[in-house]
Amino acid sequence: MTDLTELTIAEARDGLTSKKFSAVELTDAYLAAIEAARGLNAYIVETPDKAREMAARSDAQIAGGEARPLEGIPLGVKDLFCTEGIHSQAGSRVLEGFKPRYESTVTSNLWADGAVMLGKLNMDEFAMGSSNETSAYGPVINPWRSSSNNADLVPGGSSGGSAAAVAARICAGATATDTGGSIRQPAALTGTVGIKPTYGRCSRWGIAAFASSLDQAGPIARDVRDAAIMLKSMASVDAKDTTSVDIEVPDYEAAIGKSVKGMRIGIPKEYRIDGMPAEIEEMWQRGADWLKDAGAELVDISLPHTKYALPAYYIVAPAEASSNLARYDGVRYGLRVEGDDITDMYEKTRAAGFGAEVRRRVLIGTYVLSAGYYDAYYLRAQKVRTLIKRDFETVFADGIDTILTPATPSAAFGIASMATASPIEMYLQDVFTVTVNMAGLPGIAVPSGLNAEGLPLGLQLIGRPFDEATLFQAGKVIEDAAGSFEPKPWWS
């Protein structure tokens, strides 16, 4: 039998239903692979007992002819998701010891569809970061290495553990979240597929909140089909999240393999930024050529407010974070550092519990929301969001079906290589992805090839609200043209 961890979700599903192997065998193969890959630091917590128990239940379902859509598929879960009775710390020390008494809606949906939980995945603290280096559990190492040296590279962030685990074949797929690019940027840096669905497609209930008007859950998977399979199960309307939208979840897998003939694909000139590396520019052109060869029509478009998205994001996201993170006060859950009085206790707890990046963003957010500044900062930034959203609405009204852009401005970079840079240098990692969160639209990152150093690069497709199906359809064309590639398993 081939190594079971080499199978995609779709292949594993076929193998399980045709009884070529059992769910317990599949789970055991992953548990062994996880153990061998501990050096990557992708998992914060492994849950082998729970995984075997869930797999055994899956085998019973299959034996009874009652296999559910994700029956027996072993998944990793980003630490941001609350999982009942299991470590859920958002990559932070401030939630030390927190074991929620409830399960997030997204993970509940996955388990109800038969999926198996392998453990909790590392991430930037409270999803604030683009390299997974702000985690209280230390950085995740990218399974990909440059062909010229053995230096450790970052997997991107904040869903760095999810992306690295999928690329290293130590889960069949993973949950992730995206506030400014945290699904798509790590997917691009690890040669995996990641989709941030439309705001409201997945329930945010039970996911530790970062910036509530931007946060969305989505999958990171090995290929476009697997991402479609996972999103179908993750998405739902939920009474516990009033911003989840009551629109039927389509069968995304049905979009895969459909021709893009006649599809109108926008190429936005504002994404050709100053100092863009030649390899990114070339990859973008190659992607456009692939879609053209497949029968799509390429259209030059303009999204004039693009350059304002990132600065507006760095008002909106920290403002909402400063409010959301006020709950970590040493009283109801997590870390408490004793002080002289209650205020001293709060201040010491939060100083010890939050890392430098989280502290920085909470302070920015507190400042822009403080008396007299609300209109000048937060309100203005929310108005800029309307302008960004209008840019997209205008091109979609003109008949554009999807927009093609690079996913990131660079390939994976070295661990600690940005340590002395200004925070803004790291923020620029999200320059192509953040517009999508600001407008609430869906975006997918699909691997598009390797650069001269053998590192993966990704393309992004942006869609109309709730038109994830078109992204899977066009994404599959890019995937087929780019071919598949995976890292050499040096870690095990």
Next chain:
Amino acid sequence: MSVDIDTVKRIAQLARIAVSDEEAQGLQGELNTILGWVEQLGELDVDDVEPMTSVVQVEMKKRQDVVSDGQIAADIVANAPETEDHYFVVPKVVE
């Protein structure tokens, strides 16, 4: 607009995060870099623009005003650092 060291300390106090003098100095530089960078939003005329509230036009959802759960005090305090009889225990705040 740039922030001085006293403003950094005042903001930290509002955010209930203890910062040392040394940290405050580092934060002052970082905050000013970020605040200077977001200044470019001032280039835009947003006078007649409504703030964004949702991606697609949606009716605000309302729920029935009924008790849908309860009797789970033990669950609610289960993760607290210090509790007593289903109460959260905090340092004395009233003399």
